[in-house]
Amino acid sequence: MTVQVPLARELKALVAIGAQDPVSRGEPFTTLHLLLFLLGFRAVRAAVASAGTTAEALRVATAHGLARGIANAADDARESHVALQRAAQRVHGCDRRVIVATDVLITLCESSGGAAAAVLAAHGVTPLALKLHVSRLPPPGAGVVRRLLRRLVPARTPEAGRIGAADPVHVVMHDDDFTTKDFVVHVLERHFAMSRDDGIAMMQAIHEHGRCRVAQLPYATAIQRIDEVTQAARAEGFPLRLSIEGVATSLPRAAVRRR
Numbered sequence: 029m030t031v032q033v034p035l036a037r038e039l040k041a042l043v044a045i046g047a048q049d050p051v052s053r054g055e056p057f058t059t060l061h062l063l064l065f066l067l068g069f070r071a072v073r074a075a076v077a078s079a080g081t082t083a084e085a086l087r088v089a090t091a092h093g094l095a096r097g098i099a100n101a102a103d104d105a106r107e108s109h110v111a112l113q114r115a116a117q118r119v120h121g122c123d124r125r126v127i128v129a130t131d132v133l134i135t136l137c138e139s140s141g142g143a144a145a146a147v148l149a150a151h152g153v154t155p156l157a158l159k160l161h162v163s164r165l166p167p168p169g170a171g172v173v174r175r176l177l178r179r180l181v182p183a184r185t186p187e188a189g190r191i192g193a194a195d196p197v198h199v200v201m202h203d204d205d206f207t208t209k210d211f212v213v214h215v216l217e218r219h220f221a222m223s224r225d226d227g228i229a230m231m232q233a234i235h236e237h238g239r240c241r242v243a244q245l246p247y248a249t250a251i252q253r254i255d256e257v258t259q260a261a262r263a264e265g266f267p268l269r270l271s272i273e274g275v276a277t278s279l280p281r282a283a284v285r286r287r
Contacts, residue, residue: 055101056101056102056104056105057105057108058094058098058101058104058105058107058108058143058144059104059105059107059108059111059136059139059142059143059144059145060090060093060094060098060104060143060144060147061094061108062108062111062132062136062144063086063090063133063136063144063147063148064087064090064091064094066129066132066133066136067083067086067087067090069129069130071128071129071130072129072130072133074161075130075133075158075161075162076133076148076151076153076158078157078158078160078161078167079151079152079153079154079157079158079161079167080151080152080153080157080167081151081152081153085151086147086148086151086153089147089150089151090144090147093143093147098143103141104141104142104143107139107141107142107143107144108136108142108144110135110139111132111135111136111139111142112127112132112135114135114138115127115131115132115134115135118131118135118205118206119131119205122205124205130158130161130162133158134155134158134159134162134206136148137149137153137154137155137158138155155265156262156265156266156267159204159206159265159266159267160267162205163204163205163206163267163269165267165269191247191274192247193246193247193248194246194247194248195246195247196244196245196246196247196275197244197245197246197247197250197272197273197274197275198241198243198244198272198273198274198275199220199241199242199243199244199245199250199253199254199270199271199272200239200240200241200242200270200271200272200273201215201216201230201234201239201240201242201268201269201270202234202238202239202268202269202270202271203234203235203237203238203239204266204267204268204269206266206267207261207266207267207268208266209231209235211261211264211266211268212227212231212234212268213227213228213231214227215257215260215261215268216230216231216242219253219256219257219260220242220243220253222242230242241273242270244275247272250272251272253270254270254271254272257270258270
């Protein structure tokens with residue numbers, strides 16, 4: 029099924045300009061052409077930098093790939109259209125109105141057979157690293173969960189003497205553009221002891237409100253639970269985010285769930 033979601037104005041213009049050159053020479057507009065022109069966006073340059081490479085390194089590699097020529101260029105050109113369509117499907121599912129450059133970059137990176145995906149992989153750019161970047165979360169690495177939690181609750185830690193390990197806190201789950209609904213329901217069932225029906229209802233509430241409380245737990249247990257869920261999400265390639273809030277913090281009553 030074709031999903032009609034417009035490109036952001038700047039992206040539409042850039043892709044159109046980029047497509048003119050190969051098409052004028054009777055060549056297909058491949059994923060390498062698409063990647064080359066995506067690198068003209070500041071957001072894309074920042075995203076690849078967060079993954080540990082530079083836009084210049086990718087430009088050089090992409091240019092070399094185009095100079096050498098792409099085997100099965102027609103098939104690769106189809107991949108560029110598929111990348112745009114997959115980006116449209118994801119954006120449509122998130123109720124967003126336009127596709128931006130990083131949406132297409134991620135679907136290019138996820139492609140199993142595109143030439144651009146091979147270039148990105150060779151430079152250490154992974155779909156998870158890109159998703160974490162656009163979700164404004166730390167990149168994959170040791171100790172990330174602990175650092176993230178310290179940032180989320182910097183003044184309310186047992187070390188600061190303001191909250192004890194047994195004191196109650198709320199665990200909050202946040203919506204994002206990449207974690208699947210099925211995985212969210214699975215997490216709610218397995219890690220927060222919800223029934224299937226309750227998990228589905230909570231998942232829908234998270235999607236509607238952007239975030240919801242999913243449990244009230246002792247501080248130490250909440251930290252451990254968030255660590256477990258975050259590791260499980262990263263293993264599946266999802267940037268799912270959970271945080272903690274003090275019991276006095278206000279959220280919609282329907283979003284509160286005690287365990």
